[in-house]
Amino acid sequence: MMVEAPVGATMHPLGAGDVRTAIGDLSLSGLRDVVVEMGYPAYRGDQVGAWLYRSSVRAFDDMTNLPIALRHALGSRFRIDAMEVEVEAVAADDETRKVALRLHDGDVVETVLMRYPTRDDGTGAERATVCVSTQVGCPVKCSFCATGLMGFTRNLSTAEIVGQALHFLRWSRANPPVVRNVVFMGMGEPLMNYDATMGAVALLVDGAGLGVHRLTVSTSGWLPGMARLIDDRYAVRLAVSLHAPVDDLRSSLVPLNRRFPLAILLDACWEYQARTRRRVTFEYTLLDGVNDTPALARDLVRLCRGRDVHVNLIPMNPVASLPFGASRPEAVDEFHAILRAAGVICTIRREMGREIRAACGQLRTEVQGRSRTAVDAVP
Numbered sequence: 001m002m003v004e005a006p007v008g009a010t011m012h013p014l015g016a017g018d019v020r021t022a023i024g025d026l027s028l029s030g031l032r033d034v035v036v037e038m039g040y041p042a043y044r045g046d047q048v049g050a051w052l053y054r055s056s057v058r059a060f061d062d063m064t065n066l067p068i069a070l071r072h073a074l075g076s077r078f079r080i081d082a083m084e085v086e087v088e089a090v091a092a093d094d095e096t097r098k099v100a101l102r103l104h105d106g107d108v109v110e111t112v113l114m115r116y117p118t119r120d121d122g123t124g125a126e127r128a129t130v131c132v133s134t135q136v137g138c139p140v141k142c143s144f145c146a147t148g149l150m151g152f153t154r155n156l157s158t159a160e161i162v163g164q165a166l167h168f169l170r171w172s173r174a175n176p177p178v179v180r181n182v183v184f185m186g187m188g189e190p191l192m193n194y195d196a197t198m199g200a201v202a203l204l205v206d207g208a209g210l211g212v213h214r215l216t217v218s219t220s221g222w223l224p225g226m227a228r229l230i231d232d233r234y235a236v237r238l239a240v241s242l243h244a245p246v247d248d249l250r251s252s253l254v255p256l257n258r259r260f261p262l263a264i265l266l267d268a269c270w271e272y273q274a275r276t277r278r279r280v281t282f283e284y285t286l287l288d289g290v291n292d293t294p295a296l297a298r299d300l301v302r303l304c305r306g307r308d309v310h311v312n313l314i315p316m317n318p319v320a321s322l323p324f325g326a327s328r329p330e331a332v333d334e335f336h337a338i339l340r341a342a343g344v345i346c347t348i349r350r351e352m353g354r355e356i357r358a359a360c361g362q363l364r365t366e367v368q369g370r371s372r373t374a375v376d377a378v379p
């Protein structure tokens, strides 16, 4: 069962022709600069930041500790929401919520909220995680990914990325558990949109107060971005979409591998691990009969041996029009068992939201397909 309805009322409509800047494109120090430019002391900028990132207020008029003239000045130059909700889909058990968000230029991206309840045996803390998109479409074009099928339209701005997290952060304040984790695993390759992605990281950490270790950036292996991340002051968790432990197979699944093959990719992973002391996650989407054999599990063990890694096995979410299926449960179990027996930390991701098309790019494909806006590249 699934509920799906237009819910435009939950976010302010952007309004055609609104030329104001999205305030989420300003860093926290940028907020200070703007209020100083408007003739107010810098601490007023910090107050604006607190309203934007630590409260659920969505209008400058409601920022009650600011002088009224400053509220007006801000409102005439900036808008708070960078996008509006087009469609929201809620899984019957309410553990997964997904929104398709319409951007000011009419394009649509997806954001997913995943709520994990305490387990039946009472263990495990309740938690909520938002999965945000970083691009409209994706240039990498992995062969099993719905987003890859769309082609690439454009990078998202910082305001559009942080706005996705804020959408569910605000909602979760009234509907706990409150969001504490953000994963950059929606549509797009975050490290190809480095500055906007890390701008959103900075606002979530310094503005919203999330722990940097609770933010995870997932990459298909864009080395120039990984090189920057190694030196970045925000030591986020790094997840690398491996999907195959040998070059030929990986190149057929993740075309970027031809440019940055496994040896180079793994060196960057180990360097990030050494620099940040954070365990690196390898994501491995199991595709029936393609990358799920015991021999490949053993090859993967060889890559991981002696390294501080966590392998996350992801059951494939089938995508209409793509010739891949989810691995059989016995194949998943055997793959998992081989890694565990060799001492590799390995988990199987709980499938969430398949009924609401939580696989990357699928809800957006539908929404965009039925909208009045041109569809960029859904074949």
Ligand code: SAH
Pocket (backbone or CB within 6 Å): 138, 142, 144, 145, 146, 184, 185, 186, 187, 188, 189, 190, 218, 219, 220, 239, 240, 241, 283, 284, 285, 314, 315, 316, 317, 318, 319, 359, 360
């Ligand atoms: N571009 C980045 C982040 C977004 S994709 C990356 O590739 O890492 C997030 C994860 O979803 C990746 O591990 C990706 O391989 C996986 N994914 C994509 N399509 C999928 C599908 N149909 N089923 C399961 N996982 C999928």
Ligand code: SF4
Pocket (backbone or CB within 6 Å): 138, 139, 140, 141, 142, 145, 146, 147, 148, 149, 186, 187, 188, 189, 220, 241, 360
């Ligand atoms: Fe892009 Fe990631 Fe999809 Fe590959 S899996 S096409 S990198 S979004």
